[in-house]
Amino acid sequence: MFKVTTPQSSEDWQAYYSLRWQVLRAPWGEPRGSEQDDLEQDAEHRFIKNNDGEVLGVARLHFNNHQQAQVRYMAVAEGNRNQHIGSRLLHELEKIAWTQDADELVLFARERALDFYKRHGYELKEKAHLAYDDVQHWKMVKQKPSEPGWFRHPNWTQVLQNTWRESIPISDAMGIKVESYTDWQFTTRADLDANLNLHNTMFAGSIYSLATLTGWGATYLALKEAGLEGNIVLADANIKYLKPLNNDPRGSVELAGCKGKLADLEDSGKASYHVPVNVYDGDVLVAEFEGHFIVKK
Incomplete structure (x- = not known):
């Protein structure tokens, strides 16, 4: 799984700026150093x-x-x-901006990137500057949700x-909410x-229920x-409890890890779908769940 992090070592920073230069500056003959500005x-x-x-x-993200x-x-x-790397980076920058109370995000996209940003909720506002005499940029804006x-x-x-709230009332009592659905991941x-045991950690049954509903939701999507x-019904499942959950319960499905032929539903009226779910306490993995879901017409 790809993880978004911050450059730390001098080697990190060198590689970070090197890729920025290679992709955004070198093809137009710009020298090293041109990939940086006064806001770094x-x-x-x-x-x-x-x-x-x-x-x-x-x-990179900065505040105007x-x-x-x-x-x-x-x-x-x-x-x-085409591995959702740009989407993951953009998602992380958006979280930073919204957490720090920005009302909107602005960017200046090259022509070839317009569709990418539109898919992520950015609105095309106006034609902006022309770089290197042939690279048109466009101003795009996204408002805080x-x-x-x-x-x-x-x-x-x-x-x-x-559907969860109306058909599975216990989910509402447990406070289970959809957190995000991206090109690569579904999280809850x-x-x-609402789910504490006598040790003031999350009840094991609640962890199982969170994982089940997260897998069910990934199948639905x-x-x-x-x-x-x-x-959709859960036919079989296994779970490994790795650590107590003390603070921030989260369920997560990496969509690339799901397996099954849902198209069988059209042919035979039945399909199976395998969904691996990780349960986290914040960013710490506390349980691994493997769910086998059956879908019937």
Whole structure:
């Protein structure tokens, strides 16, 4: 799983700026150093590395004023595109901006990146500057959402939340909420206070329920993506409890890890879907769940 982090070591920073230069400046003959500006010290920097330490993507956020933050220098290595690296970086920068009470995000996108930012909720405002005599930039803006979270299809996740509340009342009592649905991940949260045991940690049954509903939700959204409908039931599951959960219950599904042929639903009226779910206490992994869901017409 790719993880968004902040450059720390001198080697990190060198690799961070090197990729920024290689993608955004070198193709137009610009010298090293042109990939930096006067705001580097005051900005938020994020990057993604693979297991070998190679930097795959970089991005930066700075504040123009108290209300407006700006995304700049988004770059993904040529051989690592179409892996949601840019989406993960953008998601992280948005969380920083909204957490620090920005009302809007602004960026200046190159022509080839317009569709990417539109998919992530940015509105095209106007033609901006022309760089290097041939690279047109466009001003794009995204307003802070009224509800926390980041949703690929807000209508779907709202229906999912309503379905849980109306059809599975215990989910509401447990405070289980959809947190986000992106191109690569589906996440949920639960209210710890509603799920405490006598040790003041999360009850094991509640962890299991959170994982089950998270897997059920991921299956529901996969059906929506495929244009299918069906009744979802949990047929089999295994869970490993790794640590007590003390603070911040979260369920997470990496969508690339889900397996199954939902198209079988059209042919045979039945399909199976395997969903791995991780349960976290904040960022600490506390349980691993493997759910086998059956979908029937």
